[in-house]
Amino acid sequence: MVAAAQHPNIQLMTYSEVTEVNGYIGNFEVTIRQKPRYVDHKLCTGCGTCTEKCPTKVPSEYDLGIGNRKCIYINFPQAVPNKPVIDAENCRYFKTGKCGVCKKICPTGAVDFEQKEEFITEKVGAIVMATGFDLFNWEDAYGEYGYGRFKNVITGLHFERMSNASGLTGGKIIRPSDGKEPKSVVFIKCVGSRDEAKGKEYCSRACCMYTAKHAHQVIDKIEGSSAYVFYMDVRTPGKAYDEFYRRTVEEGAQYIRGRVSKIYESGDKLIVMGTDTLLGRPVTVEADLVVLATAMVPSEGSDKIAQLVSCPTDKDGFFAEAHPKLRPVETMTGGLFLAGACQGPRDIPDTVSQASGAAVKVVALLNNDQLATDPMISQIDEKMCSGCLVCKGVCPYKAISEKTITERIGGKPVERVVASVNTGLCQGCGNCTVACRAGAANLKGFTNQQVLAEVDTLCR
Amino acid sequence: MAKRIGLFVCWCGSNIGGVIDVPKVVEITKNFPGVAYATDYKYMCSEPGQDTIIKAIKEHNLDRVVVASCTPRLHEPTFRKTIAKAGLNPYMFEMANIREQCTWVHSDDKEGATQKAIALIKRALAKVSRVEPLFESYIPVTKKALVIGGGIAGMQVAIDIADAGHQVILVEREPTIGGKMAMLDKTFPTLDCSA
Numbered sequence: 036m037v038a039a040a041q042h043p044n045i046q047l048m049t050y051s052e053v054t055e056v057n058g059y060i061g062n063f064e065v066t067i068r069q070k071p072r073y074v075d076h077k078l079c080t081g082c083g084t085c086t087e088k089c090p091t092k093v094p095s096e097y098d099l100g101i102g103n104r105k106c107i108y109i110n111f112p113q114a115v116p117n118k119p120v121i122d123a124e125n126c127r128y129f130k131t132g133k134c135g136v137c138k139k140i141c142p143t144g145a146v147d148f149e150q151k152e153e154f155i156t157e158k159v160g161a162i163v164m165a166t167g168f169d170l171f172n173w174e175d176a177y178g179e180y181g182y183g184r185f186k187n188v189i190t191g192l193h194f195e196r197m198s199n200a201s202g203l204t205g206g207k208i209i210r211p212s213d214g215k216e217p218k219s220v221v222f223i224k225c226v227g228s229r230d231e232a233k234g235k236e237y238c239s240r241a242c243c244m245y246t247a248k249h250a251h252q253v254i255d256k257i258e259g260s261s262a263y264v265f266y267m268d269v270r271t272p273g274k275a276y277d278e279f280y281r282r283t284v285e286e287g288a289q290y291i292r293g294r295v296s297k298i299y300e301s302g303d304k305l306i307v308m309g310t311d312t313l314l315g316r317p318v319t320v321e322a323d324l325v326v327l328a329t330a331m332v333p334s335e336g337s338d339k340i341a342q343l344v345s346c347p348t349d350k351d352g353f354f355a356e357a358h359p360k361l362r363p364v365e366t367m368t369g370g371l372f373l374a375g376a377c378q379g380p381r382d383i384p385d386t387v388s389q390a391s392g393a394a395v396k397v398v399a400l401l402n403n404d405q406l407a408t409d410p411m412i413s414q415i416d417e418k419m420c421s422g423c424l425v426c427k428g429v430c431p432y433k434a435i436s437e438k439t440i441t442e443r444i445g446g447k448p449v450e451r452v453v454a455s456v457n458t459g460l461c462q463g464c465g466n467c468t469v470a471c472r473a474g475a476a477n478l479k480g481f482t483n484q485q486v487l488a489e490v491d492t493l494c495r
Numbered sequence: 496m497a498k499r500i501g502l503f504v505c506w507c508g509s510n511i512g513g514v515i516d517v518p519k520v521v522e523i524t525k526n527f528p529g530v531a532y533a534t535d536y537k538y539m540c541s542e543p544g545q546d547t548i549i550k551a552i553k554e555h556n557l558d559r560v561v562v563a564s565c566t567p568r569l570h571e572p573t574f575r576k577t578i579a580k581a582g583l584n585p586y587m588f589e590m591a592n593i594r595e596q597c598t599w600v601h602s603d604d605k606e607g608a609t610q611k612a613i614a615l616i617k618r619a620l621a622k623v624s625r626v627e628p629l630f631e632s633y634i635p636v637t638k639k640a641l642v643i644g645g646g647i648a649g650m651q652v653a654i655d656i657a658d659a660g661h662q663v664i665l666v667e668r669e670p671t672i673g674g675k676m677a678m679l680d681k682t683f684p685t686l687d688c689s690a
């Protein structure tokens with residue numbers, strides 16, 4: 036993380052969003068919105084005094100609500116940049132005009148309630164999508180696990196936040212309900228994955244392995260504990276992966292093949308009911324904590340960013356590669372590349388390899404001083420164009436815009452709107468040529484006249 | 496000026512030659528309007544195959560070319576380069592797909608497939624008769640990349656591009672980079688620290 040932040044060639048913009056993208060391969064123009072942090076990061080030294088003294092506590096998103104954070108906060112100790120932002124929605128000063136404790140005590144005067152959002156426009160030659168994933172919202176779908184009503188039914192990511200030594204519990208695994216250490220932990224895999232009826236059809240690929248990791252951590256960290264894993268299959272292809280899973284089993288994790296049909300609370304325990312399909316009999320496990328391996332889904336808002344940059348998506352909303360085998364990091368939009376879980380569920384080793392692959396594609400593009408464009412693209416015969424702009428609506432690459440031309444009619448200059456093709460954006464798909472009723476849009480090297488001649492000769 | 500089309504029919508070993516009667520196809524199609532020269536060869540895409548095309552263009556003063564072989568997705572770029580070597584505009588070219596769209600799908604009907612191959616070639620000849628030279632244009636390249644998302648994927652891409660000497664803007668919507676990976680404890684399979 037620090038390597039990315041300190042690299043002289045990398046301009047890091049956190050707390051920022053891309054709001055507009057125009058242009059085409061080699062020549063994009065992007066607008067980035069820097070959200071107000073209300074802390075001047077040039078002055079802030081990251082001393083943390085403000086965070087300590089802020090009187091307002093809210094549930095921490097970063098810790099998935101397990102714990103609290105202040106209103107002026109840094110997400111976690113190793114955060115990059117290691118400087119706070121103010122959550123204006125909850126801050127007392129923004130709500131009532133009173134407080135301002137952070138501003139008063141900040142030794143460098145970095146707190147600035149007047150800070151405004153800023154828009155920055157930049158020209159770039161290539162864009163890489165790396166927006167990652169979020170977890171499937173299981174609370175809406177799985178009534179049998181309690182729809183999120185039971186405090187001690189959590190997701191794998193909650194588990195990570197507890198197990199993480201720099202997290203709220205300092206690495207101690209606890210039950211959210213009473214803070215006690217759980218002795219019996221049940222893991223349920225494929226929650227929302229491989230379940231067409233309630234979730235997604237696909238396999239999320241990382242959860243078999245992280246569940247094995249979690250089961251290992253339970254056994255390793257909690258003395259006298261038991262870990263049960265309900266599974267459909269164990270999918271551990273990958274270097275040293277199956278060995279890792281086997282080790283967890285040898286350490287004592289109990290793998291039960293079958294789905295869980297019901298969880299209910301009984302006293303301070305959770306009763307987990309399922310079927311062991313290998314033995315063909317029902318099983319009931321008394322658990323202190325249940326951890327769900329929930330499906331990976333495209334990150335929130337990825338549909339919007341996809342639209343903004345004209346990035347095609349697949350049926351599940353992940354970004355679509357140009358070819359599943361031969362062009363896995365490219366998209367059908369020139370100059371737009373993909374890296375990581377935004378293209379489909381994957382773990383870190385696969386993410387890193389794909390990211391380096393995407394980087395090479397970008398570098399190969401940026402090493403050119405200029406690019407040859409495919410001449411087989413659309414052209415508009417302005418004399419024939421009626422200016423209806425039907426073509427503009429059907430172009431998937433936003434390549435058509437309107438332009439005003441001046442014609443002489445009866446000796447007088449008359450202004451008229453016609454369609455105009457951007458030769459950098461047009462991919463030669465031919466949509467516009469089919470849609471154009473005037474026959475003004477024509478694909479070079481694939482003209483209407485050529486197509487008619489082909490049909491004509493075949494009909495003879 | 497009259498069009499002078501060169502027609503080259505490929506056997507693709509037995510992929511095409513094992514199904515249709517290639518010599519018969521050449522015999523018939525060489526008389527179609529505009530065809531100045533027609534021949535066949537075992538593997539048109541091979542080096543001797545391409546040389547056949549180059550030689551014929553020069554000897555017979557051809558001004559455009561049709562290759563009847565596999566899908567253009569495979570070898571259209573190859574043959575465009577071939578005819579450019581012989582001095583033609585690379586777009587004075589058309590392919591007839593008589594493999595994927597003919598012999599592979601009609602191997603049980605040799606006579607029918609032969610007729611279809613002739614029709615596909617006829618189509619390509621009609622199209623190439625109305626083709627015009629096309630020229631590539633050039634656009635500049637801004638030597639800077641934008642990476643959207645600062646998880647492990649975005650960080651790795653940014654570092655690799657930056658190490659190769661180009662400028663990168665890394666945009667992350669949260670207050671910190673790191674994505675999900677930074678939230679994790681130890682990561683499989685090595686169980687080392689993730690932040």
Ligand SMILES: Cc1cc2nc3c(=O)[nH]c(=O)nc-3n(C[C@H](O)[C@H](O)[C@H](O)COP(=O)(O)OP(=O)(O)OC[C@H]3O[C@@H](n4cnc5c(N)ncnc54)[C@H](O)[C@@H]3O)c2cc1C
Pocket residue numbers: 051052053165166167168169191192195241245248334335336340374375376377381382383384386643644645646647648649666667668669672673674675676679681682683684
């Ligand atoms: C519980 C759990 C445990 C796991 N354990 C392991 C493990 O042990 N080993 C392993 O190899 N893998 C593990 N994984 C998988 C691992 O988390 C992923 O492979 C990895 O995080 C994918 O990285 P990414 O950069 O593609 O996506 P992310 O980590 O999701 O990063 C995406 C980033 O993009 C940002 N972003 C999203 N949209 C925008 C936008 N519009 N504008 C700007 N920024 C945006 C996000 O804020 C985020 O910072 C685990 C996953 C889970 C859920």
Ligand code: SF4
Pocket residue numbers: 088089090091106107121122125126127128129133134135136137138
């Ligand atoms: S002004 Fe807001 S951020 Fe600052 S100390 Fe008060 S509540 Fe916290």
Ligand code: SF4
Pocket residue numbers: 224225226228229237238239240241242243244268269270328
């Ligand atoms: S990786 Fe394993 S747990 Fe995750 S969806 Fe696939 S089979 Fe299920």
Ligand code: SF4
Pocket residue numbers: 412413429430431432433434435456460461462463464465466467468478
């Ligand atoms: S050919 Fe396709 S990409 Fe080009 S302008 Fe027409 S609709 Fe747009």
